[in-house]
Amino acid sequence: MTRRVDLRSDTVTQPTQAMRDAMAVAVVGDDGYNEDPTIRALEDRFAALVGKEAAVFVPTGVMGNQIAVRILTNPGDLVIAGRGQHVVSFEMGAAARNSSIQFATVDDTSGALDLRDVLDIIDAEDDHQPHVAMVSIENTHMPSGGTPLDVADITALARAIGERPLHLDGARLFNAVVATGTSAAAYAAPATTVMTCLSKGLCAPAGSLLAGPAGLIERGRVERKRLGGAMRQAGFLAAAGLVALDEMVDRLAEDHARARILAGLFATAFPEVDYDPASCRTNIVAFNHPQARQLVEELAVLGVDGGTVGPRRARFVTHAGVSDDDVTFVAEVLARFKPTLR
Numbered sequence: 342m343t344r345r346v347d348l349r350s351d352t353v354t355q356p357t358q359a360m361r362d363a364m365a366v367a368v369v370g371d372d373g374y375n376e377d378p379t380i381r382a383l384e385d386r387f388a389a390l391v392g393k394e395a396a397v398f399v400p401t402g403v404m405g406n407q408i409a410v411r412i413l414t415n416p417g418d419l420v421i422a423g424r425g426q427h428v429v430s431f432e433m434g435a436a437a438r439n440s441s442i443q444f445a446t447v448d449d450t451s452g453a454l455d456l457r458d459v460l461d462i463i464d465a466e467d468d469h470q471p472h473v474a475m476v477s478i479e480n481t482h483m484p485s486g487g488t489p490l491d492v493a494d495i496t497a498l499a500r501a502i503g504e505r506p507l508h509l510d511g512a513r514l515f516n517a518v519v520a521t522g523t524s525a526a527a528y529a530a531p532a533t534t535v536m537t538c539l540s541k542g543l544c545a546p547a548g549s550l551l552a553g554p555a556g557l558i559e560r561g562r563v564e565r566k567r568l569g570g571a572m573r574q575a576g577f578l579a580a581a582g583l584v585a586l587d588e589m590v591d592r593l594a595e596d597h598a599r600a601r602i603l604a605g606l607f608a609t610a611f612p613e614v615d616y617d618p619a620s621c622r623t624n625i626v627a628f629n630h631p632q633a634r635q636l637v638e639e640l641a642v643l644g645v646d647g648g649t650v651g652p653r654r655a656r657f658v659t660h661a662g663v664s665d666d667d668v669t670f671v672a673e674v675l676a677r678f679k680p681t682l683r
């Protein structure tokens with residue numbers, strides 16, 4: 342059998358033995374009655390980590406984002422977000438469906454939003470545009486290649502939008518923390534709500550968290566119920582989540598180091614695409630290629646599984662299931678790779 346290295350996503354990670362052990366002995370209860378001590382412990386742990394009053398455990402990151410939009414907007418409102426953000430482009434239009442909002446998208450090629458673009462949209466409110474209810478940012482920003490945001494930029498954005506709430510989609514917040522040394526609380530401070538995923542680089546089998554002011558998170562629990570996301574003895578999942586937050590954050594540095602090596606290998610293999618490996622600062626290698634889909638298909642035949650962020654953007658993600666040996670294997674594949682691209 343051909344060897345395979347799975348670089349499709351960090352969501353393919355398996356729970357660790359410590360997680361399996363914690364799950365086996367987790368004390369659980371009916372979270373519908375707020376009686377699952379393990380879920381409550383996880384919610385409290387995350388709220389403390391990001392310096393917020395409260396947090397709510399949700400099945401997925403998408404639901405965390407969707408609840409944030411529900412509690413921060415009214416139907417008909419405008420939400421400013423980067424064009425490539427998950428909440429805009431990767432959630433099946435859920436925000437329009439669930440919250441009847443409209444997105445005003447701005448360029449986010451670099452990961453961050455340009456303050457002037459955001460302010461221009463807010464300025465148009467005086468005319469005949471709907472109310473701008475909130476702004477959403479993503480850290481790390483996936484489509485730009487897992488770019489960690491600069492906390493000073495987030496603070497400046499929060500200040501510029503005044504009373505309007507800021508949502509931080511921090512699905513990979515801890516990758517940003519490890520890459521920059523900025524704490525999760527410092528990153529979250531300018532934001533009203535912050536979401537993170539336990540099931541990506543942190544290796545938990547499922548689960549995400551949304552944190553913010555206590556009153557808002559209470560409303561978030563109602564929206565979670567409405568979306569069908571209130572679970573019962575889900576403390577088994579929360580037990581793995583606690584291990585994820587306690588033991589799996591520092592390890593992300595290994596994913597970043599391997600991604601950086603892969604970035605160099607891809608840059609060398611495809612000099613025509615003008616990809617700067619130094620732009621890879623966390624666990625995602627992403628570069629434009631006119632035939633990204635075919636490139637990914639042809640590499641898969643050779644045992645290197647990747648993905649695309651769009652028809653012309655290839656993506657390769659490192660995670661706990663990718664070893665140094667795997668990186669060497671990818672190097673060998675790329676060294677003899679002759680694309681038959683049409």
Ligand SMILES: *Cc1c(COP(=O)(O)O)cnc(C)c1O
Nearest residue numbers: 401402403427479483510512538
């Ligand atoms: C993965 C991801 C999500 C959604 O997480 P799921 O748990 O897959 O629903 C949201 N935002 C970003 C930036 C992501 O990468």
